[in-house]
Amino acid sequence: MTEQRTIPAPHIEEETRPFWEGVREGKLLVKYCRSCEAPHYYPRSICPHCGSDDTFFKESDGRGHIYSFSVFHAAPIPYAIAYVTLADTDISMMTNIVNCDFDSLAIGQEVKVFFAETEGDGPPMPMFEPA
Amino acid sequence: MTIKGKAYIVGAYEHPTRKAVDKSLAQLHAEVAKGALDDAGLTKDDVDGYFCAGDAPGLGGLSMIDYMGLKLRHIDTTETGGSSYVIHVAHAAQAIAEGKCKVALITLAGKPRSSGEATGTKPRNYGTDSPDVAFELPFAPTIVNNYAMCARRHMYEFGTTSEQLAWIKVAASHHAQHNPNAMLRKVVTVEEVVNSPMIADPLHRLDCCVISDGGGALVVVAPEVAAELNRPKVRIIGAGEAPKHQMGGRVNLTYSAGAFSGPAAFEEAGVKPSDIKYASIYDSFTVTVLIQLEDLGFCAKGDGGKFVADGNLISGVGKLPFNTDGGGLCNNHPGNRGGMTKVIEAVRQLRGEAHPAVQVANCDLAVAHGTGGSLGTRHAAGTLILERV
Numbered sequence: 001m002t003e004q005r006t007i008p009a010p011h012i013e014e015e016t017r018p019f020w021e022g023v024r025e026g027k028l029l030v031k032y033c034r035s036c037e038a039p040h041y042y043p044r045s046i047c048p049h050c051g052s053d054d055t056f057f058k059e060s061d062g063r064g065h066i067y068s069f070s071v072f073h074a075a076p077i078p079y080a081i082a083y084v085t086l087a088d089t090d091i092s093m094m095t096n097i098v099n100c101d102f103d104s105l106a107i108g109q110e111v112k113v114f115f116a117e118t119e120g121d122g123p124p125m126p127m128f129e130p131a
Numbered sequence: 132m133t134i135k136g137k138a139y140i141v142g143a144y145e146h147p148t149r150k151a152v153d154k155s156l157a158q159l160h161a162e163v164a165k166g167a168l169d170d171a172g173l174t175k176d177d178v179d180g181y182f183c184a185g186d187a188p189g190l191g192g193l194s195m196i197d198y199m200g201l202k203l204r205h206i207d208t209t210e211t212g213g214s215s216y217v218i219h220v221a222h223a224a225q226a227i228a229e230g231k232c233k234v235a236l237i238t239l240a241g242k243p244r245s246s247g248e249a250t251g252t253k254p255r256n257y258g259t260d261s262p263d264v265a266f267e268l269p270f271a272p273t274i275v276n277n278y279a280m281c282a283r284r285h286m287y288e289f290g291t292t293s294e295q296l297a298w299i300k301v302a303a304s305h306h307a308q309h310n311p312n313a314m315l316r317k318v319v320t321v322e323e324v325v326n327s328p329m330i331a332d333p334l335h336r337l338d339c340c341v342i343s344d345g346g347g348a349l350v351v352v353a354p355e356v357a358a359e360l361n362r363p364k365v366r367i368i369g370a371g372e373a374p375k376h377q378m379g380g381r382v383n384l385t386y387s388a389g390a391f392s393g394p395a396a397f398e399e400a401g402v403k404p405s406d407i408k409y410a411s412i413y414d415s416f417t418v419t420v421l422i423q424l425e426d427l428g429f430c431a432k433g434d435g436g437k438f439v440a441d442g443n444l445i446s447g448v449g450k451l452p453f454n455t456d457g458g459g460l461c462n463n464h465p466g467n468r469g470g471m472t473k474v475i476e477a478v479r480q481l482r483g484e485a486h487p488a489v490q491v492a493n494c495d496l497a498v499a500h501g502t503g504g505s506l507g508t509r510h511a512a513g514t515l516i517l518e519r520v
Contacts, residue, residue, distance in 0.1 A: 005271065007269050008268065008269050009269070010264075010265035010266070010268070010269050011259035011264060011265045012265065013262075013265070016265065038379075039380065040379035040380050041266075041377075041379065041380035042262070042263060042265075042266035042267075042380075044262070047379075048378075048379035049379050067284065067382060067384075068280040068281070068283050068284040068287070068384055069280060069283065070276040070279035070280050070283060070331045070332055070333075070334075071331065071332050072252075072271070072273070072275075072276050072330070072331045073328075073329045073330065073331065073332060074252060074328065074329070074330040074331065075252070075271070079271060081270055081271065081272055081276045081277075081280065081331075082280070083280065083382050083384070085382075089380075091379070091380030091381065091382075092377075092380055092381070092382035093266070093380065094266065094267050094270055094272060094508075095270055096270045096271075107283065107284065107287045108287075118269060125269045125270065127270075
């Protein structure tokens, strides 16, 4: 693989700590609402769809497809930013596509989650690689 | 309450500088304020309402109000990024309609060029309190790769091409050749745009706006004040503002908040896109213009590529002259915020004071539209419908 960008560690709030504990265990947790039953991303304590505060985390299988992407050719170390739509929730999350040939990426391409190390003692970030 | 006909733009000023190493940010704000008030034939002592956004130094507007020695009845520091000043015009009209002020001053200034800011290519950190930052910043989102994702999705869904996007830059360059203050005055071709270096695919260097210092200001007044002034009168007849975001993960990059602000503004004004003689459309990138034109109703969703092709946005050539100052793509992008200059060029067109080579004949109805933030994540749009009286 080509040289990898150094990934800054995310800032963790108590509100989202379960998400970060999840990725440390290799799980991608998505927040759902008990009231309207809809998933949302990024995780919030209050559902952005219906306003209920009865929300809970549920594991996604981490499979999805690329909604859109862009390879940043002008960056010192080129990288691919993307929105990936998770197959089991139908929500899209910002991410990077890694472990891939940038020239072969396409919208609709199937991908699976890959937990990428971050700086220091930070939790890994949920990125995606070709499935 | 409608703002239709309740307020007039009587002063507009664009700072001629594009690199202001030796000027302070406060000084730039004060210079554009003075320029717009001089243009209107008013003084700072006439101002009783002040509007600024996050580019103003200090706490909200307080430092600039202190610097300029203003005595006010009304302050509004609405911050929606580059669209702030379009929305400020609407808010000024609302305040005037409600009797909260009679002479509203709006200023913008910034120095990203002289401070060496990598405006579009460095990830922007809005601070760890911003709830989205932990879930986005590690992926290195920048302004340019955000908009690039919008462009790619548009291409995927509607068959839009890089050549079609390039026509937007080509049109801007045709206009900029007549603007002595423009940063990029060379007329470019579609081939030159698509052969310029790829920044974040599918956006090339020439799909991106310039980085410039500078600023601008506007003066919006009540009808009775406008009646006493000698400048050509530009009446505000419709306005819309709206946000759009990731919708909790239901991401859709093919349209913008202009799909809401545009129809609201046209409805208030009682006119249709086909009535518009001139359009100022925020052009942070070529794709920004394409998506906005569709959202405002100048063509159907997905038809933007065909609409902008073959010079349709070039004054004197196409059906919808746009950004006749050269826009952000060629002229300037003061403070990384393009909304102010969009309103200013629309005012010039309606006054008949644009450069003769780009002045639209009998220009009596114009739209000025901007988005602020990022189309790829969260942003707000402002739309104004302006008419010459």
